Amino acid sequence: MKIVLSGSKKFIPKFFELEKQLTNMGHQVVVPREFMVEMEKRDASLLHFSEIQKDDVDCLLIVNESKNGFENYIGANGFAEIAFGFYFQKKVYLLNDIYEPYREELEGWGIIPLKGDLSVFKTK
Numbered sequence: 001m002k003i004v005l006s007g008s009k010k011f012i013p014k015f016f017e018l019e020k021q022l023t024n025m026g027h028q029v030v031v032p033r034e035f036m037v038e039m040e041k042r043d044a045s046l047l048h049f050s051e052i053q054k055d056d057v058d059c060l061l062i063v064n065e066s067k068n069g070f071e072n073y074i075g076a077n078g079f080a081e082i083a084f085g086f087y088f089q090k091k092v093y094l095l096n097d098i099y100e101p102y103r104e105e106l107e108g109w110g111i112i113p114l115k116g117d118l119s120v121f122k123t124k
Contacts, residue, residue, distance in 0.1 A: 001121070002028040002056050006048065006081040007063035007095075008073065009034070014063050018095070018118075022061075026123045030057070045077065052081060053088045060085035060092045062111075064099055072113075074099040082111060093120070 003022055005015050019029045030051050034044035052060060062082060067073035072094070074082070079102060085092045086109045094113045098106050106113075114120060 001026075001058045001123075002030070002054075003121070004030040004048075004052050004057055004060050004085075004090075005063060006032065006052075006060055006085075007078045008065075008067060008075045010067055011063045011065050014065060014095075018061065018063065021118060022121060025118075025121055027121060045080075048081065049084050052084050052090065057090060060090050062092065062094050064094050064096050070099070072096045072099045074102060082106070082109070086111070 005018060007015070015031050019031050022029045032044065032048050033039065034048070039047070051057065060081065062074060062078055064072045064074050064078065067075075074094075082092055092109070092111045094106070094111060095116065097113045097115050098111075112120075
C-alpha cells in the first residue's frame with residue numbers, strides 16, 4: 001500500500017516515526033519533501049498535492065496531534081490536503097480523533113479517525 005502522510009510541520013518527528021513504523025509493516029510511505037528540503041510554501045503545497053493525486057496512492061494519513069492546547073489539531077494545510085484527498089477519492093485517515101471545529105465536514109466526507117491505532121495498516 002502507498003500512504004501519503006500529511007499535516008502540520010510542527011509534527012515532523014511524528015512523521016518520521018510513522019514512516020518507519022509503516023515501512024516496517026511493508027508499506028511505501030511518502031513524507032512531504034518540504035520537511036527534508038527548504039522550499040517555498042506554494043511550491044511545497046503544489047508538490048504535495050501532486051503526490052496525493054497519483055494513481056498509485058492508496059490513502060492519506062493525517063498526523064493530527066495536540067497543538068497549542070487543541071486536541072487532534074488540523075491546520076489550514078492539513079484540511080486542504082484532506083479536501084484534496086477526498087476530491088481524488090483517496091481513503092483518508094486521521095492518526096488520532098476528529099478535530100472538533102471540522103467535525104461536520106470530516107464525518108460527511110467519511111474521514112476515518114484511527115485514535116492512534118495503526119492496525120488498519122497491518123498486512124496479512
